[in-house]
Amino acid sequence: MLTSFMEGLLCCLTSKSTNVVVPVETSEPADGYEFVEVKPGRVLRVRHIIPDRPVVEEPTGPGGSVSCKRKITVYRNGQLFIENLGDRASAELKTCQNGETEPNSMVEVELTDCGNSSPPVSIPEVRSDSVTAGNNGASETAGDAPAAGQTELSQQPRKRRRKPKRSVVIDCERKITACKGTHSDVALFFIHGVGGSLDIWGSQLDFFSRLGYEVIAPDLAGHGASSAPQIAAAYTFYALAEDIRIIFKRYARKRNILIGHSYGVSFCTFLAHEYPEQIHKMVMINGGGPTALEPSLCSIFNLPTCVLHCLSPLLAWSFLKAGFAQQGAKEKQLLKENNAFNVSSFVLRAMMSGQYWPEGDEVYHAELTVPILLVHGMHDKFVPVEDDQRMAEILLMAFLKVLEDGSHMVMMECPDAVNTLLHEFFLWEPATPAPPKKESKARPETAKAHTDNTKAVSETIKVRPATAKQASSNGGEEDKQHSTAKK
Structure with missing residues (x-):
């Protein structure tokens, strides 16, 4: 020291x-x-x-392809909205972090202390479900109510809407x-x-x-x-x-x-x-x-x-x-x-x-x-x-x-x-999705089986008239015997 x-x-x-x-x-x-x-x-x-x-070994297998489609918007009040638009990329994101499997996801991040400010409604589509349900319910109850409800809802976004400071759209596909x-x-x-x-x-x-x-x-x-x-x-x-x-x-x-x-x-x-x-x-x-x-x-x-x-x-x-x-x-x-x-x-x-x-x-x-x-x-x-x-x-x-x-x-x-x-x-790579051709091949077999079932049903239907004919002939003989007995 x-x-x-x-x-x-x-x-x-x-x-x-x-x-x-x-x-x-x-x-x-x-x-x-x-x-x-x-x-x-x-x-x-x-x-x-x-x-x-x-x-030297070359890569074996096609690997996984991840499509990235997301919209990043920064508002002047310090809020950051990330909307994942891609199906596969957002599914990977949800599975790894939140355990969900929804195809689309959105992340909201507050860059500054702005908890009192209300979030904009122009980007998230999930949060508009309650508003849509309210409109549908009002339209079913009365005829004049939808106009009043729509005017109130149209006034609310004007107060909450803020001009984005920066907006970035990413659309690419990466092979991993x-x-x-x-x-x-x-x-x-x-x-x-x-x-x-x-x-x-x-x-x-x-x-x-x-x-x-x-x-x-x-x-x-x-x-x-x-x-x-x-x-x-x-x-x-x-x-x-x-x-x-x-x-x-x-x-x-x-x-x-x-x-x-x-x-x-x-x-x-x-x-x-x-x-x-x-x-x-x-x-x-x-x-x-x-x-x-x-x-x-x-x-x-x-x-x-x-x-x-x-x-x-x-x-x-x-x-x-x-x-x-x-x-x-x-x-x-x-x-x-x-x-x-x-x-x-x-x-x-x-x-x-x-x-x-x-x-x-x-x-x-x-x-x-x-x-x-x-x-x-x-x-x-x-x-x-x-x-x-x-x-x-x-x-x-x-x-x-x-x-x-x-x-x-x-x-x-x-x-x-x-x-x-x-x-x-x-050594990790994303799973390659199964080709959709297998589903198309399975459908004709199902249709063929359906036709076979219809043929079998039709054959059983064809047998029924013969049985009815035999029953009618048997009934005719019984009538003849009955008539002779009466005589």
């Missing part, structure tokens, strides 16, 4: 940070590690593993297939968050590379073994997102899966918007809710760099306590070995102050049409579970999985459970 205080005092006197992350000089582009210069003087360390594939490790056109991208490094994905990188997946994991600027520019503008969201975009273009395949943690989830969402045709699936691990990023004005990270450097042991202890469900020797060793939260105070301050991304609001996330797996650690003290639940409501196809024994660093605490969830999600 005294050493840290002296270094912080020296930092204040010289106006320079003494704890600067620089590329590891002993690191070489071997064992899957590469150094990529994204900009002049801006070098990122990337772990790139291409497994040996003796036999299983991503096996033996497919050469599949690549997995792992992106860490603030204070982490690519080493936090050690269990995941080893696990999926052994299964035959091609994995790519970069170190963000100022993290791990990447270069750390001494300019605050180098750590804004847009600067870091541009680095990730260059890394993605360099290693991208035909089908790419993005796996992000915490702050890295925002970069995954950014790539999904930039390259919607190349992103096949996404995984968000403790990423929070679908809100636009904005730096906090009242935060400990707004303190001077030298003060943060003096408080670095306290910050590391706070991160250990809040990031892990248990604070034992194992968790401390994980932090030490994986370089988690081992960045300079200058980089940490610049990263937290540069989280400005106004485009990443609810509408931005609702426009995503890619299947997304949400993984949340129940004991996470940085991101509450309500935020991930909110994200699951906004997204078109989201699958929320909560791990009871995990916290914010759930991929390090529960590596086996996380690897299993991710692998099952990579």
